């Protein structure tokens with residue numbers, strides 16, 4: 494077995510799947526220091542990855558979904574075909590709300606500076622709640638260059654999230 | 657590991673009209689699904705939205721699910737599809753646009769509950785998260801299922817609808833990339 498073949502088996506060997514080539518691989522590792530080092534590095538990385546965080550669902554997650562299903566069924570939501578529920582109907586839609594808030598802010602700034610569609614957009618669209626997703630989707634991402642602070646990405650890392 | 661027999665019984669109960677079985681299904685799988693969404697989408701609120709959507713989709717489709725030992729593989733498949741859809745939404749790109757210094761990957765230190773609270777350990781844990789989360793979608797999906805969730809090659813092939821050969825080669829490539837990422841990182845410190 495040459496180095497190339499040995500290396501192609503490393504990952505399977507970690508999972509105990511090198512099968513009939515296992516003995517040959519082990520013989521090669523015994524004789525070849527370079528492959529031995531390479532395999533050890535792969536094994537170290539594998540162990541590190543195995544110890545990675547397992548995040549936990551937030552508290553009240555299941556109850557929240559059951560509540561949503563119950564209220565949707567009461568209001569006649571049609572379950573059974575597709576999933577395309579509008580965002581504003583979802584509980585916990587914090588990201589959507591932040592996005593909506595941020596986009597309204599960006600739009601407001603653009604309007605004030607007179608640079609955005611000369612206000613035409615606002616005549617045709619009602620920025621209440623339901624249309625904001627559409628407005629958002631219709632906009633170039635270039636308008637969104639002013640990314641929100643990391644506080645959004647880092648929002649609620651709480652103790653309960655780790656398992 | 658996931659006890660498949662319990663899933664089968666819960667699905668049967670649900671299909672006979674017992675709604676409480678669905679809540680039990682959520683409770684059994686919510687952490688695994690949330691974790692997948694978290695690694696796929698990085699941002700906690702996106703992960704929560706997506707995980708919720710996964711179970712709503714499950715609810716919509718579960719009555720038509722025929723008994724199979726692959727219930728959890730099927731659920732993982734819904735999760736990956738949901739996350740990939742989620743990523744395509746402009747809102748997601750906006751919220752998750754990585755800051756130049758990569759702070760979006762940083763784990764909040766004030767509430768860090770890792771067992772060993774040394775700075776080194778926190779940095780390592782954060783680096784591992786970053787390395788996994790930074791893989792391409794194809795490689796990330798297999799490595800999450802194999803090395804985080806502990807699925808077999810067969811279960812991964814079923815969940816992602818890819819061949820065993822593809823599972824094998826993607827796991828191998830993912831591990832090589834992680835090895836490189838973690839090595840680069842070690843050299844920084």
Ligand SMILES: [Zn+2]
Nearest residue numbers: 496499525528
């Ligand atoms: Zn060699």
